[in-house]
Amino acid sequence: MKIISAQSLKGLTNLKTKKSLWLALVVALALMGGVGYWYQKQSSNQGTQVQIQQAQVQRGDILVGLDSDGTIDFSKVSLRFHVRGSIAEILVDEGEQVNKGDIIARLDDKNYQDQYQLAVAKLQEAQEQETTSLLDNELTIKKADADLEKLRDEYKEMEAIPEAYSANELKLKKLELANKETEFKNLQQKYELQKARGLDQNELQVNMAKEDLEDTILYAPISGVVLDFAKKVGESLTDEEDFATIHEDNTIKAITNVIEYDIGQIKVGQKVYVTVEAIPDKKFTGEVTKINALPTQGSNGLVNYSVEITIKDLGSELKDGMTCAVSFVIKEVKDCLMVPYQAVKMVQGKQVVTVLDEKGQQAEKQIKTGFTDGTNVEVVEGLRGNETVVYQRASTAKTTSTRSATTPQANSNQMIFRSR
CATH class of the missing domain: 2.40.30.170 (Efflux pump adaptor protein, beta barrel domain)
Structure with missing residues (x-):
């Protein structure tokens, strides 16, 4: 029988303990590797799964x-009256098809009728006055022409017998004749200008009043469908407000x-x-x-x-x-x-x-x-x-x-x- 000393027994015990620790460490590493592989495999399976699909051609x-x-x-056109007033009537409905030139609506035109008639009356009165003035000027020109001819004859007589008149008298007569000719030419020019000028201002007033009267009627500038109206009959609007959209x-x-x-x-x-x-x-x-x-x-x-x-x-x-x-x-x-x-x-x-x-x-x-x-x-x-x-x-x-x-x-x- 072999006797083991206490020291030897202690050394043997330490050796066995170290071997056990190494064995435990190897087992732990193996388990960790297996768990990691299993987790990775599970994650991969969850990430990509093959599915069988069917589809009809x-x-x-x-x-x-x-x-x-x-x-x-929408390609839209906004319409507006170019004068102020109140809506007298609307001749089409929203959603209705209209053609170019159709009447859409009218304003109350009483005031514009009055303004037009007044402008026409003023023009007629001015025309009468202008006619009278032209006739008067024509008479004035005829009289001036006669006076000029008389003066010319007198000067010719004085020139024919210069010994009967002094040099100063001939000079004064000649100067009078020149002034008379200048006056006659001025009368003619004024008359021609008056005829050419005519009644521009009064005629312009009539034309403007007529345009305002015509602008109380709103026409369709294009063909299309009326989308909406901004005002109703009886309501007022200005010349800067849109009234309809086509x-x-x-x-x-x-x-x-x-x-x-x-x-x-x-x-x-x-x-x-x-x-x-x-x-x-x-x-x-x-x-x-x-x-x-x-x-x-x-x-x-x-x-x-x-x-x-x-x-x-x-x-x-x-x-x-x-x-x-x-x-x-x-x-x-x-x-x-x-x-x-x-x-x-x-x-x-x-x-x-x-x-x-x-x-x-x-x-x-x-x-x-x-x-x-x-x-x-x-x-x-x-x-x-x-x-x-x-x-x-x-x-x-x-x-x-x-x-x-x-x-x-x-x-x-x-x-x-x-x-x-």
Whole structure:
């Protein structure tokens, strides 16, 4: 039997204790690694899950466009009387179609009738006075002419016998004749000026009174629909107040602002789709008719250009000032067969989709695709339109990101992909 000393027993005990500690440490590390791997695997499984999707092959439109917010704008003309007065009658109703030249309303014209008649009476009186004055001046000129001829004869006689008159008498007679000729010419000139001047002031008063009288009748300067009236019969208005508004030729426009980063993609004549918030299920078609060359700067500091779109398929439900969404068409394929772009896969360099047959079994079909908007893809060959395609769709866990509202990217018109 081997005897172990107390010191040896103590050393042996320390050795066993150290081995136990190392073993515990290794086990702990192994457990931590296993837990970490399990957590990572669970997180990965939660982040990406493969989902089997089915989609019906259908017909529709594929559109790539540029989106922008805008406002519906009626082409309007405001009408006003050019004189003051009270409304005597309104001859059309709001919402009524009128043609150019139709009478819209009349003012009470009694005062303007009186002013016109007074101006005409003053003109007649002035004409009579002018006629009398001209006759008197004609007589004065005739008398002056006779006096001038007499004076000329007297001077000729004195010149014929100069020895009978002194030099001073001849000089005075000649001076008298010259003065008489000057006086006669002045009378003639005044007479001609009087005839040429006529009655400009009085005639002007008549013309002005006549225009004021005519302005008590308001005509439609264009054809269109009467939108509203600012006053009712019996109410007064001034010559600076708008009285009626006409929607010119039923022209409806959409006005939007496009930032400088996107304005290069907009052209006059470009096709546009317009939807309004009040009628979300209806899409109106229009085209770009004007791009303003002068920029405006928004509150965010970005440079914008106003773009005008004329809507072609008008609707009575459209109202002036409505908020709308504008989609400028970059490219569009209409009434085509389409499937989700994720359903198309490449197999040995060929485009293939998986379809369900009548028994619900999966089968692969080779297809030929065309245009895509990033969500759907046009099928040119290989499908009929009544099949169901099956595909795997990776669903990634949602993450939340933020973007500064002051960056250009956040405020620019983003390229959108849309299909009907």
